[in-house]
Amino acid sequence: MTELKNPFASEEITAPFNEEWQAKRRVAAAVRLLTEVLVTSSPDTSKMHDIAEQLENTASDFASSPRVYGRLDWIESGQHGSFGQVSHELNPLAGYSNPLAPPVTTRIEGDMAIGRCFCGWAYEGPPGSVHGGYVAAIFDQFMGFAQKLGKRPGMTGYLNVSYHHRTPLTTDLHLEARITKQEGRKTFMEGKMFAHDELTASCEALFIEPRKGMYALKQQARPEEVFSPPTARSGA
Ligand SMILES: CCCCCCCCCCCC(=O)SCCNC(=O)CCNC(=O)[C@H](O)C(C)(C)COP(=O)(O)OP(=O)(O)OC[C@H]1O[C@@H](n2cnc3c(N)ncnc32)[C@H](O)[C@@H]1OP(=O)(O)O
Numbered sequence: 001m002t003e004l005k006n007p008f009a010s011e012e013i014t015a016p017f018n019e020e021w022q023a024k025r026r027v028a029a030a031v032r033l034l035t036e037v038l039v040t041s042s043p044d045t046s047k048m049h050d051i052a053e054q055l056e057n058t059a060s061d062f063a064s065s066p067r068v069y070g071r072l073d074w075i076e077s078g079q080h081g082s083f084g085q086v087s088h089e090l091n092p093l094a095g096y097s098n099p100l101a102p103p104v105t106t107r108i109e110g111d112m113a114i115g116r117c118f119c120g121w122a123y124e125g126p127p128g129s130v131h132g133g134y135v136a137a138i139f140d141q142f143m144g145f146a147q148k149l150g151k152r153p154g155m156t157g158y159l160n161v162s163y164h165h166r167t168p169l170t171t172d173l174h175l176e177a178r179i180t181k182q183e184g185r186k187t188f189m190e191g192k193m194f195a196h197d198e199l200t201a202s203c204e205a206l207f208i209e210p211r212k213g214m215y216a217l218k219q220q221a222r223p224e225e226v227f228s229p230p231t232a233r234s235g236a
Helices: 018-039 045-063 071-076 083-090 130-149 212-221
Strands: 105-109 112-118 157-162 173-184 188-197 200-209
Touching: 018 083, 045 112, 071 083, 112 130, 130 157, 130 173, 130 188, 130 200
Parallel strands: none
Antiparallel strands: 105 112, 112 173, 157 200, 173 188, 188 200
């Protein structure tokens, strides 16, 4: 088993913590592929209904296994890794085991944070371009990692994004961030996103260490566990 102090801080994709996450990464990769195929293909309608049924059965089979809701519960058992490792797997922007994540990878080089990301067709906003909301989300994740440079980790207070050029799909995106100022609990940063060496977006961000510290977040109330997403069958 690999123990990593900060599994987000790696240029390469880090190894999964155990075989469970290895298998889950494989499932997540398959779901990502499915999403990409879904938005870029046009099978006939009856075939799509067949596919939907197969997927509904797969989801229901999956759901019959033991359920774990939220990172705090994942770490409680001691079997699934540390908070950092579970976050690394399930983070919605950087988690290899979360198919929502493109994913964003991050590392520190000297006084700079460096990141990479690649967005497929499921992320299309303007034609051929990454949706601006995803550009902002990628920045939020990346800047949230980059604040590690200041050693006072906190929550995003603001994230002001400027869009300079369209951010192309299916292109390696390069991210850079640095701290511009620190004042007590406040860490001010700037970040940039490049495609083919062209600046496509930049941001100014403020992260604020909560007055009770980041670990106080663990004491916060938990959301409802039961979640039933709308399905085509329920009329959504
Ligand atoms: C277990 C490990 C987990 C580890 C979990 C890892 C999470 C990584 C985060 C990833 C990035 C995210 O998605 S974070 C999710 C998006 N962000 C959020 O949900 C944050 C919601 N907001 C909050 O929870 C709160 O407002 C905080 C924590 C940001 C600040 O609350 P607080 O601690 O009570 O601080 P407070 O005293 O009000 O303010 C401190 C100083 O900051 C200033 N300030 C406060 N808010 C702002 C603001 N929006 N813009 C400008 N300035 C602000 C105040 O004027 C004050 O300045 P002065 O008077 O001192 O000069």
